[in-house]
Amino acid sequence: MSAETMGVEEEFLLVDPASGATAPLAEKVVARASAADLPVGATVQRELRDTQVEAATGVCGDAADLRAHLAAGRRAVATAARDHGAVVVASGSPVRGSGGAVPSSLARFAAIDDMYGEVTRDYEACGCHVHIGVADRDTAVAVVNHLARWLPTLLALSVNSPFRRERxxxxxxxxxxxxxxxxxxxxxPYFPDHAAFQAEVGRLVECGVVADEAQTFWLARPSPRLPTVEVRVADTASTVEEAVLQALLTRALVRTALTDLARGREAEPVPAQVAAAAVWNAARYGLVGPAVHLGLYRRVPAVDLVAALLDHVRIALTEAGDLPEVRALLDQLRSGGTGADRQRRVAAASGLGAVVTALTVGDEPAGLGYSGAALPPEVPHG
Incomplete structure (x- = not known):
């Protein structure tokens, strides 16, 4: 892959439509979905829990190509799940009861369960992972350093997991x-090169806190198996369009970082505690509250950082021909709210069962789209 190309991995929940609880059917659903007529390079695979599946696109060159891959993957897993009496739900966490206590049937995932104990018992978290091609692993590390200050804003745009066990x-x-x-x-953390990155991962393995060198929890990293930067900050998108938005913004951030690096501009390290505060604020408030500016080290409105992000990547988006589409997708998000905002709106109007139904993946567009009035400046939280 090159910086012109991108790919996306989407994690989904398998849910019993009668109860709304997650259903441990991954082995059957993946086997059926993998036999579908998927685009070249696209795959369907298992995830940590037997209640989850992942649909991955092939290598895509533009938004239209990516959109087609994403829609095909969603159709494949949705059809396979229906064949086994389940539905596929596009949410970062389960809305209703969890079936996550069922041990994984895969040896590596079972070992991870054993390592982390109760932390993974109900860990059915689903993300949207974006891969952007880079030339080599040292470049990947340098790009990740540049992305750090913008990752909380990508998270704020993507929040789509407000509920846990019906609360x-x-x-x-x-x-x-x-x-x-x-x-x-x-x-x-800031790393000067890939050797330093790999050494730190190796230390975590030696300390016994990650299973192997392929398992890290950082929100962006050099992919351990592909020539890409892998950005894992976003919740699973309720719609294909929101996944496309994440991919286009991420590609533009990578291209902007590569331009800066070519001009000799290295990223400034971000203080660890302020970085943690920025991630927490984005997870807590999404777009309807404060955010932490990772240059000024103070709170600002989250929407101000979205505007700053768009300014930062404007040249890269223009050169790729993506600026009009990204503007339109951001306008939709501002009008309709994030996935979390829309989940809460549906829950308030019709109950949690309606949220599960709205999040169910089928023929695109997904049920929890952008319909409804624009959100007020603040949405009350629990």
Whole structure:
């Protein structure tokens, strides 16, 4: 992959439509979905819990190509799940009861369960992972350093997991709160090169807090298996369009970082505690509250950072021909609210069962789209 190309991995929940609880059917659903007519390079695979599946696109060159891959993957897993009496739900965490206590049937995931104990028992967190091609691993590390200050804003745009076991958590992304319980979570430390990055991962393995060198919890990293930067900050998107928005913004951030690096501009390290505060604020409030500015080190409105992000990547978006589409998608998000905002709106109007139905993946567009009046400046949380 090059910086012109991108790919996306989407994690989904398998849910019993009668009860709304997650259903441990991953083995059957993946087997059926993998036999579908998927685009070249696209795959369907298992995740940590047997109640989850992941649909990954192939290598895509533009938004139209990516949109087609995402829609095909969603159709494949949705059809396979229906064949086994389940539905696929696009949420960062389960809305209703959890079936996550069922041990994983895969040896590596079972070993992870054994390592982390209760932390992973109900860990059914689902993310949207964006891969952008880079030339080499040292470049990947340098790009990740540049991305750090913008990752909380990508999270704020994506929050889509406000509920846990039928309760409103008060957070836009409960998934990020769950992930913060693992060692080495949040924004990655600043690394001068890939050797330093690899040495730190090796130390975590030696300390016994990650299973192997492929398992880190940082929100962006050099991919351990692909020539890409992998950005894992976003909750699973309720719609294809929101996944496309994450991918286009991420590609533009990578391109902007590569331009800065070519001009000899290295990123400034972000203080660890301020970085953690920025991630927490984004998970808590999404777009409807404060955010932490990782240059000024103070709170500002989250929407101001979205505007700053768009300014930062404007040239890269223009050169790729993506600026009009990104503007339109951001306008939709501002009007309709984040996934978390829309989940709460549906819950208030019709109950949690309606949220599960609205989040169910089928023929695109997904049920929990952008319909409804624009959100007020503040949305009350629990």
């Amino acid at each position: 409103d958590t008060g957070y836009g992304s409960w998934r990020i709160v769950q992930q913060s319980r693992f060692p080495g979570s949040g924004l990655a």
